[in-house]
Amino acid sequence: MEPIAGRFAGHTVIVTGAGAGIGHATALRLLAEGARVVATDIEEERLASLAEERGAGAVVMVAGDISREATVQDVVAACAGRVDALANVAGIMDGFLPVAEIDDGTWDRVLAVNLTAVMRLTRAVLPAMLVAGRGSIVNVASIAALRGSVAGVAYTASKHALLGLTRSTAFIYGPDGIRTNAVAPGGVQTSIVATPRSESAWARIGPVMQASAPPSVDAASLAANILWLMSDEARNVNGAVLSSDGGWSAC
Numbered sequence: 001m002e003p004i005a006g007r008f009a010g011h012t013v014i015v016t017g018a019g020a021g022i023g024h025a026t027a028l029r030l031l032a033e034g035a036r037v038v039a040t041d042i043e044e045e046r047l048a049s050l051a052e053e054r055g056a057g058a059v060v061m062v063a064g065d066i067s068r069e070a071t072v073q074d075v076v077a078a079c080a081g082r083v084d085a086l087a088n089v090a091g092i093m094d095g096f097l098p099v100a101e102i103d104d105g106t107w108d109r110v111l112a113v114n115l116t117a118v119m120r121l122t123r124a125v126l127p128a129m130l131v132a133g134r135g136s137i138v139n140v141a142s143i144a145a146l147r148g149s150v151a152g153v154a155y156t157a158s159k160h161a162l163l164g165l166t167r168s169t170a171f172i173y174g175p176d177g178i179r180t181n182a183v184a185p186g187g188v189q190t191s192i193v194a195t196p197r198s199e200s201a202w203a204r205i206g207p208v209m210q211a212s213a214p215p216s217v218d219a220a221s222l223a224a225n226i227l228w229l230m231s232d233e234a235r236n237v238n239g240a241v242l243s244s245d246g247g248w249s250a251c
């Protein structure tokens with residue numbers, strides 16, 4: 001999975017959650033392929049490594065909580081009127097809490113980060129994309145967007161709803177040259193916090209995951225999928241959900 005030199009040269013691309021995991025790998029590969037990356041993360045110190053490994057491109061770092069409108073506006077301002085692509089990667093898990101045990105705080109936070117923030121950032125970048133008559137949005141969903149057996153209720157609901165947001169945006173803005181797609185990863189080796197907080201739910205979910213999940217992959221494998229969906233190679237792909245899970249969703 002070597003970078004394709006110059007594929008995103010001159011492009012401005014937003015990556016949320018760029019400090020770690022899939023977002024970090026996506027930002028690094030975009031930089032290697034010549035993009036100007038507007039990299040945002042709630043953990044400011046995590047973004048620093050991007051400056052050191054800049055590659056052929058350029059990086060602008062915006063620290064902040066993407067579920068806050070102020071951060072969304074800071075990210076858009078950093079784009080200086082040009083947004084070729086947006087990768088909505090930032091996301092959090094829910095401790096595998098089932099509906100009988102979910103607290104309002106966890107529910108609200110997971111929905112705010114995994115869903116509402118994606119809607120707000122998409123809403124904020126669309127005007128520039130509409131003026132340009134082109135743009136590509138890639139939302140990172142999950143195998144939990146496709147089934148009810150791999151996460152808690154808040155994460156599962158947020159990722160299912162993210163597919164609805166993806167398809168609605170794809171349908172409405174496709175004729176304007178804006179493509180919106182989702183990637184649905186299976187297990188990926190990242191720093192996401194996935195500690196079960198419900199014994200009863202984990203007793204049900206754990207064995208299903210152990211029996212069915214293929215080995216997890218590195219974050220670069222997902223970055224490759226995200227960049228492909230962003231690129232002109234995928235110009236006929238709009239409203240798609242690309243499972244990248246080693247076949248997990250086929251079982």
Ligand SMILES: NC(=O)c1ccc[n+]([C@@H]2O[C@H](COP(=O)([O-])OP(=O)(O)OC[C@H]3O[C@@H](n4cnc5c(N)ncnc54)[C@H](O)[C@@H]3O)[C@@H](O)[C@H]2O)c1
Binds near residue numbers: 046113190
């Ligand atoms: N790791 C997996 O196995 C897996 C599987 C399926 C889907 N996903 C999805 O992939 C995406 C990336 O997850 P990852 O595994 O790379 O996790 P990660 O924790 O390694 O990286 C996520 C990054 O997002 C940042 N972030 C979290 N909340 C934020 C907020 N409110 N504002 C700004 N930044 C925030 C974190 O600081 C972190 O740097 C998520 O949407 C996740 O749901 C991951």
